[in-house]
Amino acid sequence: MALRYRYALQGMGLLLGSFCLLAAGPASAQADWPKARPVTITVGFGPGAFTDVIARVVAQKLGETTGGTFTVENKPGAGGNIATGQVKRAAPDGYTILVHSVAYAVNPSLYPNAGYDALKDFVPLALGPRTPNIITVHPATPAKDLKELIELARREKLSYASSGIGTTTHLSIERLKTAAKVDITHVPYQPAQAIAAVVAGHAPMSSTSMPPAVPQIKAGKVRAIAVTSAKRSALLPDVPSVTEFGYADFDDYTWVGFFLPAGTPQALVDRINAEINKAMELPESKEKFVSLGMESTRNSSTEFGSFLRAEVDKWAGVVKSTGAKVE
Known part of the structure; x- marks a missing residue:
């Protein structure tokens, strides 16, 4: 009887010891990180x-x-x-x-x-x-701001280059198209190539994130139309936001x-x-x-x-x- 009791205590000790090791594992990993x-x-x-x-x-x-x-x-x-x-x-x-x-x-x-x-x-x-995402156009495109770009899209067949299907650069323009009731054809590119397509004149406009667009804007190879954030970006303070043209709930990044x-x-x-x-x-x-x-x-x-x-x-x-x- 005493022997069984001693073994039971030993078993409980092993179980408790194992539990303590398991509990200490994550804590040890956290301490070592x-x-x-x-x-x-x-x-x-x-x-x-x-x-x-x-x-x-x-x-x-x-x-x-x-x-x-x-x-x-x-x-x-x-x-x-x-x-x-x-x-x-x-x-x-x-x-x-x-x-x-x-x-x-x-x-x-x-x-x-x-x-x-x-x-x-x-x-x-x-x-x-x-x-924010940014809408840009080729310098030869007559539109100088978003209002003129929408009016141009109502008169002429336009296309836009984006950074790919399903990206926010694509979906932001699709939202804008719905709000403005215009049809602009989507042409998806790899992210780095979308702005290059506008620079080369393969597409009249683009929707991209700012990193690939800013150097081309500063070089005068594309013209910035609007950013998709609710407010202007401090990085390009002269470029208006989409909301300034009356399109509510745009704050896309x-x-x-x-x-x-x-x-x-x-x-x-x-x-x-x-x-x-x-x-x-x-x-x-x-x-x-x-x-x-x-x-x-x-x-x-x-x-x-x-x-x-x-x-x-x-x-x-x-x-x-x-x-x-x-x-």
């Missing part, structure tokens, strides 16, 4: 994309400020869905971070099966730099976001969020963002989560109303 092993930052797009550029700026600064090792891994394809699916399956321990664009919020509505739930499968870690797999402990989320904000606020980081036509603002995981929910709902409505889809 980011020095236990390299942190992989997985980017949903290829090298040279603005998401990739932002990821590499932040990765470098994180390495300098935390002493950890941060490696950037590009996993392009399916509008970022390949990378998203990979990170979704990663351990929620802070050692795999997803960097995506606004496409993260659009894709679940745009694709028949994007492979993830934007609000359930990830923790919104931090909102990175963002930029191209943005970069950082995400962690669902289940990541909140204490670790808050710690990594603080480090990313610190990295983005460094003067060299801000200078790089400005050179891309982008701006960043300190934000918490909770604040990014609220922003993300609004973006998912907004773009789901736009996709439904415009009938946009990717097979």
Whole structure:
């Protein structure tokens, strides 16, 4: 009887010891972050994309400020869905971070099966730099502002180049077409080629994010018509917003976001969020963002989560109303 009692106590001790080890595991991983092993930052797009550029700026600064090792891994394809699916399956321990664009919020509505739930499968870690989309025209196009461009579209057959089907640069113009009751033919390009198509005269107008457009605007190769944010951008203060021409509820941005797999402990989320904000606020980081036509603002995981929910709902409505889809 005493022997069985002793074995029972030993068994309970082993069970408690195992429980303590399991409980200590996540806590230990949190305490060690980011020095236990390299942190992989997985980017949903290829090298040279603005998401990739932002990821590499932040990765470098994180390495300098935390002493950890941060490696950037590009996993392009399916509008970022390949990378998203990979990170979704990663351990929620802070050692795999997803960097995506606004496409993260659009894709679940745009694709028949994007492979993830934007609000359930990830923790919104931090909102990175963002930029309004911008409408530009070839200098030979007679329209000098958005009102004249809409009037021109009513008289003539126009087309516009965008950064691809289902991007916010595409969907923003589709929203505008519906509001203005005009028909302008969409011609999708790869992001870097959309503005080049207007410069070369292959399309009379374009809708792109600001990074590829700003250098061409400053060089006089395209003319800026309007930005799609509710207010003017501080980066191009002379360019009016779409709302100034009477189109309400336009506040469309191209943005970069950082995400962690669902289940990541909140204490670790808050710690990594603080480090990313610190990295983005460094003067060299801000200078790089400005050179891309982008701006960043300190934000918490909770604040990014609220922003993300609004973006998912907004773009789901736009996709439904415009009938946009990717097979």
